[in-house]
Amino acid sequence: MSTTTPSPAGPAAAPAVPTTASPSPSPASRGARRRALDWRLRFGVLCLVWGFSFLFIKVGTQGYAPLQVTFGRLAFGSVVLVAVLVAKRERLPRSARTWGHLTVAAFFLNALPFSLFAYAELTIPSTLAGICNASSPLWGMALSLVALSEDRPTRRRVAGLGLGFLGVLTVLGAWQGFSGTDPAGTAMALGASLCYPVGWIYVRRTLAGAKDSNVALSGTQMLLATAQVGVVTALFTSVPVSFPVVPLLAVVALGALGTGFAFLLQYGLVAEVGPTTAQMVTYFVPVIATAAGVALLGEPLSWNTPVGALIVLAGAALTQSRPRRRDRSSRR
Numbered sequence: 001m002s003t004t005t006p007s008p009a010g011p012a013a014a015p016a017v018p019t020t021a022s023p024s025p026s027p028a029s030r031g032a033r034r035r036a037l038d039w040r041l042r043f044g045v046l047c048l049v050w051g052f053s054f055l056f057i058k059v060g061t062q063g064y065a066p067l068q069v070t071f072g073r074l075a076f077g078s079v080v081l082v083a084v085l086v087a088k089r090e091r092l093p094r095s096a097r098t099w100g101h102l103t104v105a106a107f108f109l110n111a112l113p114f115s116l117f118a119y120a121e122l123t124i125p126s127t128l129a130g131i132c133n134a135s136s137p138l139w140g141m142a143l144s145l146v147a148l149s150e151d152r153p154t155r156r157r158v159a160g161l162g163l164g165f166l167g168v169l170t171v172l173g174a175w176q177g178f179s180g181t182d183p184a185g186t187a188m189a190l191g192a193s194l195c196y197p198v199g200w201i202y203v204r205r206t207l208a209g210a211k212d213s214n215v216a217l218s219g220t221q222m223l224l225a226t227a228q229v230g231v232v233t234a235l236f237t238s239v240p241v242s243f244p245v246v247p248l249l250a251v252v253a254l255g256a257l258g259t260g261f262a263f264l265l266q267y268g269l270v271a272e273v274g275p276t277t278a279q280m281v282t283y284f285v286p287v288i289a290t291a292a293g294v295a296l297l298g299e300p301l302s303w304n305t306p307v308g309a310l311i312v313l314a315g316a317a318l319t320q321s322r323p324r325r326r327d328r329s330s331r332r
Helices: 027-060 066-088 096-120 126-133 136-147 155-172 183-206 214-236 245-273 275-283 285-297 304-320
Strands: none
Touching: 027 066, 027 096, 027 126, 027 245, 027 275, 027 285, 066 096, 066 214, 066 245, 096 126, 096 183, 096 214, 126 155, 126 183, 126 285, 126 304, 136 155, 136 183, 136 304, 155 304, 214 245, 245 275, 275 285, 275 304, 285 304
């Protein structure tokens, strides 16, 4: 559900850890502690915002068509990013090549997955949609083995891939013949999670050397996705005859908070603590999505859903792990 253009599978960077040895900390150490608390607080806010996004989608589709929910999400997210661009006095990219690549990225990272999740939640609980979203690192690992020559398979990552998909089967209750889940809705949610690594790999191949800022690139990407979904929405939906307040507020929150504001939080975390730590948010989102769906929407929860979710997250963690290896021949 990220709008950031750099791939989340970028090089690892260790977070800044404050020192705690001195009983009378210096001003520098106190500042380090405040900064550490600050990024952890923002990390928690990002987990909450993205976790509640699936609830917002569910509530939004109770009053509006899925494409309208997606269009509103992108439009309000674009408002936030454009406002930041104006405040920073940054310009949109000028290169036609960059705009062309961002058009493709907008489709795979925003327009298509956002639409698929909105349609999926017509027939599946928001809890299941949030768990399906957690399978994105598994798809990413599988695709990177084919598309990215620098990502070599290891036993640990292959084991993580198999474990993760075992978790998906557990969530869906495969031994019961997938009873109780809508196959089409589940397939759309899993397809949405597949879109993200496809888009990330494309961006990594085409825009890695772009000179524009991440805010400018993502703002442009969001505007392009808004235009794409806007055209489709105008062609295939009619103007709502009424505007229910609660679903409308859910769409506004989904766009302004879950898309625009969330990107700014994510970008700041990546810049401060590195992509490896920042992408750990992926493992908290399904937990929050499940808790929100059960507590606020009264969605049912059977034992295999949380158990399968834990297996999915364990598999995803293994696919993202990069054990330290020392090449003795390189030291000779």
